[in-house]
Amino acid sequence: MKRRFNPYTLPPWLKQIREVGIQIIIPLTIFQGIRTIFFPTSFDVLLLAILILLAIAFRYDWL
Template identity: 65%
Template sequence: MRKYNPYSLPPWLRQVRGVCAQFIIPICVFQGIRTIFLPTTFDVLILAICIVVAICFHLEWI
């Protein structure tokens, strides 16, 4: 498997990735609070997806 290099991406895509990395944690917090008060299956699924994406950004898999 080839190693991922974020600098090989176009500049606009690197900027979009950076903006998404900044906003994913507040979205996770908001979704977690919403899931605590209104725990539906959809909310739990969205929270799980947000957490996985946040971990991927943190470990630089995306």
């Protein structure tokens, strides 16, 4: 049986880390997207993909 994720049962320090992550992920993703346009290395593209997935996960409360 799968256990449902409930953000209200997290410890306070983990809630704070999550809130900081939500606030910083979008500007960091935009900066990485601009950087990838000008200097497209494989690492930059991989990092941009990871940041986009994290932004989507935070947006839809998957994390």
